[in-house]
Amino acid sequence: MSSNLFGQFFKKKRIELGMTLRQFCLENNFDPGNISKIERGIMTPPTNAEKLGQYAKSLNIKEGSNDWHEFVDLAHASSGRIPEEILSNKNLVSKLPLVFRTLRGQKLTKDQLNKLAKKLKDA
Numbered sequence: 001m002s003s004n005l006f007g008q009f010f011k012k013k014r015i016e017l018g019m020t021l022r023q024f025c026l027e028n029n030f031d032p033g034n035i036s037k038i039e040r041g042i043m044t045p046p047t048n049a050e051k052l053g054q055y056a057k058s059l060n061i062k063e064g065s066n067d068w069h070e071f072v073d074l075a076h077a078s079s080g081r082i083p084e085e086i087l088s089n090k091n092l093v094s095k096l097p098l099v100f101r102t103l104r105g106q107k108l109t110k111d112q113l114n115k116l117a118k119k120l121k122d123a
Contacts (some may be wrong), residue, residue, distance in 0.1 A: 004041025011039040013059040013067070028058040045075040049084075090113040095120060 014024050021039070025032040029040050035088055037043035052061070053077055061067045076083045100115065 004078075006045040006071075006078040007039040007041045009071060009074055010035075010045075010055070010059070013061060014039075017060060024058070028054075033112070041078075044079050047076050047079050047081055053085075092120060 014021070017024070019027070021036055024030070026036055028076055034043060039046055046055075052072055056063065056068060058070075058073055061071055073083060082096070086096075099116065099120070
């Protein structure tokens, strides 16, 4: 997965705040060069919970919201990592090979993906 998906999401949320890159960085004490690289997919997003939390807060992403989960999941996926809350659940980890095989083997319909997601959620 390209780190650009995380960057696109980050940029979309920043623009929703009505802020230019420079305004956003000045207000939140971030380096404009680094944020620009993240938004363009040149720099891998952080997976450190503290740094992701800082970025999320500055983008008005509420912890626990759908946007929060998408933000964190995109950061981890873009870095080639599985989120810690999944890795710490042995039942979910045991289902990952099935998920990977399913995703590699065929393109799933939206209904199939929803059923798979429900099975994982119920794990």
